[in-house]
Amino acid sequence: MSEQSPVPSVHPATPSMQSLKRVRTRHFQAAKEEGSTFTGLTSYDMLTAQIFDEAGIDFLLVGDSAGNNVLGYDTTLPVTVDELIPLTRAVAKAVKRAFVVADMPFGSYETGALEALHTAVRFMKETGAHAVKLEGGVRSADQIRRIVDAGIPVMAHIGFTPQSEHGLGGHLIQGRGDSAEQLLADAHAVEDAGAFAVVLEMVPAAVAQRVTQELRIPTIGVGAGPHVDGQLLVWTDWAGFTTGRVPSFVKQYADLKNVLAGAAAAYKADVQAGTFPGPEHSF
Numbered sequence: 001m002s003e004q005s006p007v008p009s010v011h012p013a014t015p016s017m018q019s020l021k022r023v024r025t026r027h028f029q030a031a032k033e034e035g036s037t038f039t040g041l042t043s044y045d046m047l048t049a050q051i052f053d054e055a056g057i058d059f060l061l062v063g064d065s066a067g068n069n070v071l072g073y074d075t076t077l078p079v080t081v082d083e084l085i086p087l088t089r090a091v092a093k094a095v096k097r098a099f100v101v102a103d104m105p106f107g108s109y110e111t112g113a114l115e116a117l118h119t120a121v122r123f124m125k126e127t128g129a130h131a132v133k134l135e136g137g138v139r140s141a142d143q144i145r146r147i148v149d150a151g152i153p154v155m156a157h158i159g160f161t162p163q164s165e166h167g168l169g170g171h172l173i174q175g176r177g178d179s180a181e182q183l184l185a186d187a188h189a190v191e192d193a194g195a196f197a198v199v200l201e202m203v204p205a206a207v208a209q210r211v212t213q214e215l216r217i218p219t220i221g222v223g224a225g226p227h228v229d230g231q232l233l234v235w236t237d238w239a240g241f242t243t244g245r246v247p248s249f250v251k252q253y254a255d256l257k258n259v260l261a262g263a264a265a266a267y268k269a270d271v272q273a274g275t276f277p278g279p280e281h282s283f
Contacts, residue, residue, distance in 0.1 A: 018056070022099075023098060025130075025196045028229075029218065037230055038058040038218075039057050040058060040233075042060070042062070044069065045087065046093065046094040053094065057098055059232075060099070062084060064076040064105045071083060080108075081108050081122060084105060085122070089126065089127040099130050100130050101129065104119050109143050114146070131196070132154055133155040134156070140190070144193035144195050148194035155197050156198040173202050198220065202223045205225025205227060208228050220232050222249070223249030233250060237252070241256055
């Protein structure tokens with residue numbers, strides 16, 4: 001595990017958004033123009049959503065990464081809209097300030113703009129989310145445009161796109177060498193289609209910096225270095241729950257896996273020893 005840093009119980013919000021009662025799409029644009037960085041984490045339930053919201057995290061993504069972190073799948077590919085809707089609803093109902101983004105899973109938008117709009121409408125009507133996210137640059141521009149034209153904000157996602165991991169040949173850094181031009185084309189395509197922000201995942205820092213400088217809309221890094229407008233991490237990676245391979249771009253700020261394991265072991269020992277429940281826990 002990477003070196004942990006002491007973290008205050010409540011994190012201050014980013015300066016440009018600190019006093020906001022509710023984060024809106026325009027505030028992401030304002031942060032970019034002011035040169036201030038905003039923060040995002042994934043969340044899949046009410047309890048973590050409340051904690052992250054109170055800590056001042058600016059946006060929460062109910063990601064299809066729930067497949068790996070909640071639903072027990074090996075990849076994000078099996079995740080369905082019906083599985084993500086109750087998770088998104090729980091997060092949206094829990095927050096007071098944070099902007100909530102619903103991830104559109106594989107198979108819910110690829111066949112065309114009308115399918116994409118139908119999926120986006122379901123998320124907005126059934127969950128209370130504030131925006132949707134979908135993967136792909138040039139190939140998803142028509143879908144983004146159709147959703148935005150219907151009045152639904154879209155966060156785009158380019159670079160390494162987990163739903164396409166088999167087509168990409170695995171978890172590989174995107175945008176190296178000649179492929180940097182395609183990444184730039186994807187970035188401009190989603191901006192032109194009306195996305196209010198774009199996630200850059202597993203992209204060389206220098207390329208992410210160039211994208212950030214060229215685009216008018218904010219960029220959000222997931223393993224894309226420091227020269228972006230915002231940062232996003234999967235919360236189970238960030239909090240030390242992840243077992244096995246942890247992405248090299250993740251800094252772990254806690255060791256909750258071992259904290260919970262220790263608590264469970266202590267509980268079992270107390271029950272077996274007859275010390276729990278004690279008089280103070282009984283009526």
